[in-house]
Amino acid sequence: MALGWKLHGDGKRLAAGEVVKPEERLTWPRMVGFGAQHVIAMFGATFVFPLVMGLDANLAVMMSGVATILFLLIVKGKIPSYVGSSASFVGAVTAIRLGGGDSATVTGALLAVGVVLALCGLVIHKLGVQIIHRVFPPIVTGGVVMLIGFGMAYVAADVYWPQDPWVALLTMAATFVFIGVLRGFLGRIGVLLGLVFGFLLSWGWDQIDGKILSADGSGKVTEHFRVNLDAVAAADWIGLPKLHGPVFEVSAIVLVLPVVIALIAENVGHVKAVGEMTGTDVDAYMGRAVLADGVGTVVATSVGGSATTTYAENIGVMAATRVYSTAAYYVAAVIAILFGLCPKFGALIAATPGGVLGGVTTILYGMIGLLGAKIWIENRVNLSDPVNLVPVGAGIICAIGPVAFPLTDTFALSGIALGTIVLLLGYHLLRVTRKEEVTA
DSSP states (O other): OOOOEEEOTTSSSOOOOOBBTTTTTTHHHHHHHHHHHHHHHHHHHHHHHHHHHOHHHHHHHHHHHHHHHHHHHHHHTTTTOEEEEEETTTTHHHHHHHTTOOOHHHHHHHHHHHHHHHHHHHHHHHHOTTHHHSOHHHHHHHHHHHHHTTTTTHHHHIIIGGGGHHHHHHHHHHHHHHHHTTHHHHHHHHHHHHHHHHHHHHHHHHHHOOOOEEEOTTTEEEEEEEEHHHHHHHHHOOOOOOOOOOOOHHHHHHHTTHHHHHHHHHHHHHHHHHHHHOOOOOOOHHHHHHHHHHHHHHHHHTTTTTEEEHHHHHHHHHHHHOOOHHHHHHHHHHHEEEEEEETHHHHHHHOOOHHHHHHHHHHHHHHHHHHHHHHHHHHTTTTTHHHHHHHHHHHHHHHHHEEEEESSSSSEEEHHHHHHHHHHHHHHHHHHHHHHHHHO
C-alpha cells in the first residue's frame, strides 16, 4: 500500500546503523519536521527553473506537491522521492520563447514530453530496465546531459547577462562562495542564497543610484528600476496561482522532446541511489518511477505549471537523516501546495531582476553540462573510440552553436534538438556499421 506507515521503534530515535524505511515513520511531529526539511531542500531549484523559463514559479511549487503525491501513489510507496521542476527544459524553453512562443505553447510542449515519458515508463515496466541500457548507454546519456547544459550558454550570454552585467557578475561570484565554501544545508541551497543576494544587491543599487538604462526581458532598451515590487503590493495573500491551458505546436514539441532521454537517465540514477541507500532492489519499480514522472509532468503542465523530475537534493537529505519514510514526502507535498496558494509570494519571485538570473544561470547551465562529463567518468567511457567521440562531439557543437537545419521554409531543427538527434542516431549507426564490418 502507498499509504499507512508502521511506527519505527518508539517513534522518537534511531539506534546506530538503523534507518527508517519507506513504509515506516517516526512520530508525526517529527515527520512534519522532516517534511519541512525536504521542502527547503527542493525549494530553490523548484522555483528557480520555472522563473528562468518564464513560467509562474508559485504555480510550479504548488504543482510539485501534487506531482509528488501522484508519484508516491504510482510507485506504491516503494521509492521515497520528491518531484520538482526540471532544469533539463530550460534551454529548449528559452529557444521556444525566442522564436515567439508564449507560456501556453511552452506548457503544451512540456505536456507532450510528459506523455512520451509516461509511455517510456510503461515500456520499461513491461520489458525491464535492461532496455534503457541498450538504447541509452552512458556515452549517450552523458552526451545528452552535456549538450542540454552547454546548449543553454547563449541564453545567459545574450538574454540575461546584458540586462545588468555588474549585478550578474557579482551575483555569480557570490553564488560561487555560497556553493563552494558553505557546508551542509547552506551549501545545498547555494543557488537560492545567490538569488537572494542578487535581489538585495539590485534593490540596494536602485536606492543608491536610481534607474538603470539597459535592455529589459524583451530585449528593449529602457530606463527602469532593477527591482519592481508593484505586482507584489497588488497581489493577494491567499488565492490560486494564475492557471492557463496548453497550446500544442509541432515545432515547439520537437525542440523539447530530446529532453526525454535526460529525464529517463535522471530517474534511473535517482531510483538506483535510493535502492542502494535503503538496501532494497527497486529495479522492478523503475518503470513505474519513469511513468509517475511523466504523469506528474502531464498534470502539472495541463494547468500551466512546470515539467517535473525526481530530485537529488532530497536524496541527500535522506542520506543525512537516515529517514526514508514516504510520510515525510507527503508532508512536504502538502506544505508545497500551501505555499502555492499565496499569490503575494509568487509575485515576489517573479520580480527577480534579469541581471540576477544572468549570474545564476551561467553557473546552472555549466553545472548541468558538466554532469554529463560526470556520467562518462563514473562509467569509464572510452572517448578515444571514434564511435563514441565523433557523434558526441558533433552533437554538442550543434547544441552550443546553435546550429540550425531547415526542414521547411518555416521550421528548422536546431540547437539541443538537432544535437540530440545527431548524437543518438550517429552513435547507434556507427555501432551497427562496425558490427557489420567485423561480421564481414
